[in-house]
Amino acid sequence: MLALGGICPLAQAQPAAAPSSQTKPDYPLGAGDAIKIQVFQNPDLTIETRVSENGSITYPLIGAVQLGGLGIAAAEKKIADALQTGGFIKAPQVNIVLLQIRGNQVSVLGQVNRPGRFPLETANTRLSDMLANAGGATATGDDVAIVVGVRNGQTFRKQIDIASIFLAEKLQDDIVLQGGDSIYVHRAPVFYIYGEAQRPGSFRIERGMTVMQALALGGGPTVRGSEKRLRLHRKAADGSIEQISPNLTDPVLPNDVIYVNESLF
Incomplete structure (x- = not known):
């Protein structure tokens, strides 16, 4: 002493x-x-x-x-x-x-530019602050973040639409984080287009995307293709694959597969 x-x-x-x-x-x-x-x-x-x-x-x-x-x-x-x-x-x-700082850290995982563990430098650090520390979502990252942690001794899980915090002014979703929380950003949902499309492949689904917009993202039909002869393959709730003749204004869902048929003439 x-x-x-x-x-x-x-x-x-x-x-x-x-x-x-x-x-x-x-x-x-x-x-x-x-x-x-x-x-x-x-x-x-x-x-x-x-x-x-x-x-x-x-x-x-x-x-x-x-x-x-x-x-x-x-x-x-x-x-x-x-x-x-x-x-x-x-x-x-x-x-x-x-x-x-080692005690109060948050893990940021998934499709972010700098995944890792980051300290809570203040007691009111919010989800948007921590995503900014991690460099934001990558080009293939989703607009949704999943936050997992413990609140009041109980397991806590919340799925948050990041863009809606700012676009729809849902400021309450920009939650205050606590030490030990984990943030996960999943891969953005995609659709697939093949057949007589200029640029066949997989593409990110944007908000409110329609079949017409998806077709445009694929470069549109080739000279042999027709936008009037589309076939959409979609996974049903029971796991089976449905074949649909979509309208151009129909919404595109995750993992939809669009096939552009040849023109009849």
């Missing part, structure tokens, strides 16, 4: 600069986070430590302190109060510097 002679019990000074707590005031500390704790004019109380699995640290003079889940400012106040209540320092100025 530190000798009390090395501490200034009556120290009352102007607050020292707090480089980290001011840039991340709301970040909730979590297990694995590395922090540096300083008390102004008391260098003997400067330590670097890591938050344990149960959310606590051991600090000189006051022993175990539970910091897990507290924001930086709240953690500073809790240590300062303990030092003051214990009679060690009359008016302690405590500063916590966040050295490494």
Whole structure:
């Protein structure tokens, strides 16, 4: 234990600069986070430590302190109060510097440009913020994100239409994330076109896409093909394949296969 002679019990000074707590005031500390704790004019109380699995640290003079889940400012106040209540320092100025974030991270997986684990730098980090950290969806990524985590001790899963947050002003769907959440962006749904099409292949289904638009994406019919002789293969609910003669204004569904027949003339 530190000798009390090395501490200034009556120290009352102007607050020292707090480089980290001011840039991340709301970040909730979590297990694995590395922090540096300083008390102004008391260098003997400067330590670097890591938050344990149960959310606590051991600090000189006051022993175990539970910091897990507290924001930086709240953690500073809790240590300062303990030092003051214990009679060690009359008016302690405590500063916590966040050295490494490991406790509160979110995994972003699937069709994003930079998949990986990203820290929750503030307590109100939203889905759109985290997708931006991951570089957004790739060209083959879907407009829908699936968020999985735990809320109030129960498994949480929510499927969110990303574009509707902005296009339809569904701001409530831009949910606040929590440590341990996972975000998954699936491959965008596609349709297939072959036969007498200029560019046969698979293409992404855009919102509200019709058969006519799908045909245009395939370059339209060749000189031998006819837009009036289309055949659409669609998987039914029972797994069987239906053959449909579609209208040009019919919607295109995921995994539809459009065949462009030859013209009769």
